[in-house]
Amino acid sequence: MTTAAKLRQRSLLGVKDLSAEEIESILDRAQHWESSGKKIHNAVPDAIVANMFFENSTRTRFSFEMAAKRLGAQVLNFSAAVSSVNKGESIYDTVRTLESIGIDAGIIRLKPIGVLPEIASRVSVPLINAGDGNNEHPTQALLDLYTMRKHFGSLRGLRVAIIGDILHSRVARSNLWALRKFGAEVCFCAPPNLEAPELDAPYVTMDEALGADVIMMLRVQLERHESGMIKSAEDYREHYGLTVERAARIKGHAIIMHPAPVNRGVEIDDELVEHPQSRIFQQMANGVPIRMAVIERALRG
Known part of the structure; x- marks a missing residue:
């Protein structure tokens, strides 16, 4: 399997193209984490995850941050309201910037529809869709x-x-x-x-x-x-x-x-x-x- 194919398998851009088996495996793994008695795990202790929210959210961002920290990952929180995006930097350039400085995965919420798959095809870190326009919220x-x-x-x-x-x-x-x-x-x-x-x-x-x-x-x-x-x-x-x-x-x-x-x-x-x-x-x-x-x-x- 090519690197690009492996990256696509690890990204979650939507549920429309996931099989029932893939969804069920995620549900089963979630059940594993819920049933664990530990608050913090060292499942991914060296990982750095970026929350990239180009659209406001409180619950979803906090939920992702809590999830990453419970896995043992470090979290970078990015807000478009206080970023260079307001100065004209594109969403793609922002993702590429965070990729360049060393993140291992990106969680992204954005308003434009159809942009996320294009961005995902041009970066070398897996991306997770935290909501894109009125398209998907997987x-x-x-x-x-x-x-x-x-x-x-x-x-x-x-x-x-x-x-x-x-x-x-x-x-x-x-x-x-x-x-x-x-x-x-x-x-x-x-x-x-x-x-x-x-x-x-x-x-x-x-x-x-x-x-x-x-x-x-x-x-x-x-x-x-x-x-x-x-x-x-x-x-x-x-x-x-x-x-x-x-x-x-x-x-x-x-x-x-x-x-x-x-x-x-x-x-x-x-x-x-x-x-x-x-x-x-x-x-x-x-x-x-x-x-x-x-x-x-x-x-x-």
């Missing part, structure tokens, strides 16, 4: 699958309803592509102007969505209100929010999920965030072992 999908597998034991046959702004959601896309590899049934529920017709999945009503095994709410980008894509937060809650009244109608075995951060009282009522059937904070916790598995894969193959 580690979010992996931690979501991990959360579902822990609760249900298997993904096959699960009915997953993803509710919200499908048009702009990388979470919806990655989950759709990943879940289908395991025989899960995915449906969407969204305001008509926030549907993504290019995605091959059925759209259902809110009432129909409540019958799913997994109710996955998406964060409402409240700035969409300013552009007129949603009428108001109140109107969105009335028609597409998971209210206490609606939650009373979900199945007893069903779970509530959300990629966070949560707009309490908009896409989900405040009382439901830590409801017994909610797995929102468990999802966040599961992000660390998943990202440990992904970083380990990038560094060690």
Whole structure:
């Protein structure tokens, strides 16, 4: 196998092109890390990992940083807000700069779609996609699958309803592509102007969505209100929010999920965030072992 091919295998640019076996191996390795009694490991003690975030994030960046440090790696945190990118330095040049000074892997979040594969093909360190535009968010999908597998034991046959702004959601896309590899049934529920017709999945009503095994709410980008894509937060809650009244109608075995951060009282009522059937904070916790598995894969193959 060529060096370039090995590098592609260690990078994680998306879940769309991963096989079910590759995904399952990451989930299994995450289970190993979660079950370990140790807080800090020396799995990659000499490695240096760079968090390169060209788009703001708190939870994802901290989760990746925690994962890398638990593996024993050193972490460089890069923020576009305080970098030369604001002075005109390209994203590629920034990645090449960090590669040149000796990083072993890069975790990257950026707004442009389609840029990441090109950058990955031109550098000699593995890259991990921490979210690119409205294209993919692979580690979010992996931690979501991990959360579902822990609760249900298997993904096959699960009915997953993803509710919200499908048009702009990388979470919806990655989950759709990943879940289908395991025989899960995915449906969407969204305001008509926030549907993504290019995605091959059925759209259902809110009432129909409540019958799913997994109710996955998406964060409402409240700035969409300013552009007129949603009428108001109140109107969105009335028609597409998971209210206490609606939650009373979900199945007893069903779970509530959300990629966070949560707009309490908009896409989900405040009382439901830590409801017994909610797995929102468990999802966040599961992000660390998943990202440990992904970083380990990038560094060690």
